[in-house]
Amino acid sequence: MIKIFKKFFDFSGKQKKRFYVSLIFSLLHSIFEASRIVAIAVVLKAVIKDTMSPSVIWTSLLIMLVSIAGCAWTRKVTTMQQTIAGYTMCADKRVEIGERMKYMPMGYFNNNNLGHIASITTNTCENLQDIATRVILMYLQGMLTTTVISILLLVFDVRIGITAVLGILAFLLLNHQMQKVSIKISPKKTIADIALVDAVLEYVQGITVVKSYNLGKQANKKVDRKIDEANDICYTLEKKFIPFMCGQTVVFKLFALLMITLSVVFCLNGSMSLINALLMIISSFIVYGQLESAGMYSALLRVVDQSVDHIAEIFDTPVMDVNGVKVEPKNHDIRAEHVTFSYDDRKIIDDVSFTIPEKTTTAIVGPSGGGKTTICSLISRFWDVNSGSITIGGRNVKEYTLDSLLNNISMVFQNVYLFHDTIENNIKFGKPDATREQVIEAAKKACCHEFIENLPDGYQTVIGEAGATISGGEKQRISIARAILKDAPIIILDEATANVDPENEKHLQDAIAELTKDKTIIMIAHRLKTVRSASQILVLSGGNILQRGNHEQLMKEGGIYADFVNMRSKSIGWKLG
Numbered sequence: 131m132i133k134i135f136k137k138f139f140d141f142s143g144k145q146k147k148r149f150y151v152s153l154i155f156s157l158l159h160s161i162f163e164a165s166r167i168v169a170i171a172v173v174l175k176a177v178i179k180d181t182m183s184p185s186v187i188w189t190s191l192l193i194m195l196v197s198i199a200g201c202a203w204t205r206k207v208t209t210m211q212q213t214i215a216g217y218t219m220c221a222d223k224r225v226e227i228g229e230r231m232k233y234m235p236m237g238y239f240n241n242n243n244l245g246h247i248a249s250i251t252t253n254t255c256e257n258l259q260d261i262a263t264r265v266i267l268m269y270l271q272g273m274l275t276t277t278v279i280s281i282l283l284l285v286f287d288v289r290i291g292i293t294a295v296l297g298i299l300a301f302l303l304l305n306h307q308m309q310k311v312s313i314k315i316s317p318k319k320t321i322a323d324i325a326l327v328d329a330v331l332e333y334v335q336g337i338t339v340v341k342s343y344n345l346g347k348q349a350n351k352k353v354d355r356k357i358d359e360a361n362d363i364c365y366t367l368e369k370k371f372i373p374f375m376c377g378q379t380v381v382f383k384l385f386a387l388l389m390i391t392l393s394v395v396f397c398l399n400g401s402m403s404l405i406n407a408l409l410m411i412i413s414s415f416i417v418y419g420q421l422e423s424a425g426m427y428s429a430l431l432r433v434v435d436q437s438v439d440h441i442a443e444i445f446d447t448p449v450m451d452v453n454g455v456k457v458e459p460k461n462h463d464i465r466a467e468h469v470t471f472s473y474d475d476r477k478i479i480d481d482v483s484f485t486i487p488e489k490t491t492t493a494i495v496g497p498s499g500g501g502k503t504t505i506c507s508l509i510s511r512f513w514d515v516n517s518g519s520i521t522i523g524g525r526n527v528k529e530y531t532l533d534s535l536l537n538n539i540s541m542v543f544q545n546v547y548l549f550h551d552t553i554e555n556n557i558k559f560g561k562p563d564a565t566r567e568q569v570i571e572a573a574k575k576a577c578c579h580e581f582i583e584n585l586p587d588g589y590q591t592v593i594g595e596a597g598a599t600i601s602g603g604e605k606q607r608i609s610i611a612r613a614i615l616k617d618a619p620i621i622i623l624d625e626a627t628a629n630v631d632p633e634n635e636k637h638l639q640d641a642i643a644e645l646t647k648d649k650t651i652i653m654i655a656h657r658l659k660t661v662r663s664a665s666q667i668l669v670l671s672g673g674n675i676l677q678r679g680n681h682e683q684l685m686k687e688g689g690i691y692a693d694f695v696n697m698r699s700k701s702i703g704w705k706l707g
């Protein structure tokens with residue numbers, strides 16, 4: 131239990147101070163709460179000793195009022211501090227997670243599917259901001275109040291004080307057993323939650339396929355199953371905890387009853403004054419109140435533990451540019467030397483070497499699955515090579531910070547991703563501080579200004595809302611405008627294979643021509659025309675460069691490239707090799 135509290139406070143980072151302030155005020159709250167017993171004691175003493183007077187009544191009333199006002203004030207401060215700290219802590223963690231993800235190898239996103247990441251940034255963070263904060267502090271507050279009242283009881287009568295403390299120990303023992311059960315079940319709940327988020331995301335993302343193949347019922351089944359599983363685990367969790375919760379209540383009631391009985395017995399045998407006996411009896415009704423409520427929720431402490439561990443997992447994942455420095459390369463020659471790379475255990479790139487001189491165009495061609503995209507991912511350090519090296523401007527890509535490396539590279543993929551934001555902001559993504567004029571200039575160069583102007587809200591059109599009115603080719607040109615604005619010296623381009631209508635194709639080619647002017651270009655090429663004009667062609671198959679040279683050289687040489695070209699002339703794409 132102490133471990134969980136420590137873990138939580140360590141995790142809370144900058145908010146730790148606020149949580150501590152909240153605890154100090156909880157302690158004050160407990161003292162104000164306990165002072166009511168003193169107020170009652172003053173009246174009881176006067177009644178029994180027959181010394182009741184207006185001053186006794188006023189004194190007792192004053193103590194009571196101070197106690198009520200003090201409780202209200204400390205409760206307000208405690209709740210405010212806890213709430214602010216909880217929300218701020220989670221907001222900070224979410225931002226930190228987002229930042230950290232930028233520096234993680236793509237492998238992380240492979241092994242940890244979208245559902246897992248989404249679940250951590252939504253469910254898990256919410257668990258922490260709402261449940262954790264309240265449960266932890268409620269528990270500590272309950273312990274503080276009961277301890278303060280027990281100390282007061284010890285002062286009045288050691289025997290009853292010890293009985294109250296024994297009640298706390300019995301509760302802790304039972305609570306410990308409940309935590310043990312929780313250790314076993316809580317991970318299952320977390321896994322079920324993640325699986326549910328995963329299934330829902332998959333369903334929503336694949337909704338087009340679901341609709342077009344009329345798979346509604348089938349796809350629903352998986353989501354339904356995950357909902358049932360998550361439901362079952364919550365039910366099991368509650369079923370296991372309820373006996374413990376009832377047990378805790380019984381323990382508190384039994385010890386309160388014991389305190390009453392002992393007070394009566396001690397009073398009757400003359401070892402306790404009547405005033406003290408009455409005080410002890412009244413105290414027995416309030417001593418365990420807060421701890422009893424906290425005990426009800428304490429099963430959730432394990433969820434707190436799990437949540438902190440899950441978020442910590444992200445922060446423990448190694449990031450890529452820990453030792454990187456800001457590098458301004460003297461040129462943009464790209465050189466790969468004896469590069470080998472595997473996804474998990476599957477070797478994809480096998481001892482590959484090549485040089486791409488600055489401001490030249492290199493076309494990478496070859497059959498589907500040959501490793502073309504992987505090579506590009508290694509240059510932009512989405513992954514790290516297993517052996518060998520990749521340098522840009524003579525400096526190993528691992529020496530750069532990711533920011534300074536990616537400042538040199540623009541990537542244009544076939545599958546364009548546009549953010550749910552205005553077109554202007556989507557283009558500006560390439561250069562956040564760009565002016566409106568620069569955005570328009572880039573859009574003009576990418577041949578998309580005209581169609582953007584024709585949209586109802588022009589550059590302020592929000593993608594997604596008016597997204598249906600933007601075609602695939604137009605989206606691609608917006609992404610090219612983004613890259614033009616970034617103006618990076620190296621362009622990695624995955625040429626479109628989809629059948630683009632002739633007008634769009636012309637626009638696309640014009641946009642690409644603008645983007646690639648005077649740049650170092652690495653192109654996963656599909657169009658014969660592009661390949662022909664490249665300064666260098668790398669034919670990649672099975673993770674090896676089988677041929678290299680320009681079009682004329684390779685055609686003369688014969689082999690896989692010449693075969694591809696011939697196949698292409700029979701309208702069979704590179705991808706079908």
Ligand SMILES: Nc1ncnc2c1ncn2[C@@H]1O[C@H](COP(=O)(O)OP(=O)(O)OP(=O)(O)O)[C@@H](O)[C@H]1O
Pocket residue numbers: 240473478496497498499500501502503504505705
């Ligand atoms: N993230 C990944 N995790 C595991 N394996 C992967 C991953 N990405 C690609 N692969 C595998 O690596 C191999 C090479 O993939 P890559 O995308 O580099 O080939 P490609 O030549 O670009 O293919 P295509 O022309 O079809 O796009 C393929 O067998 C692919 O299944």
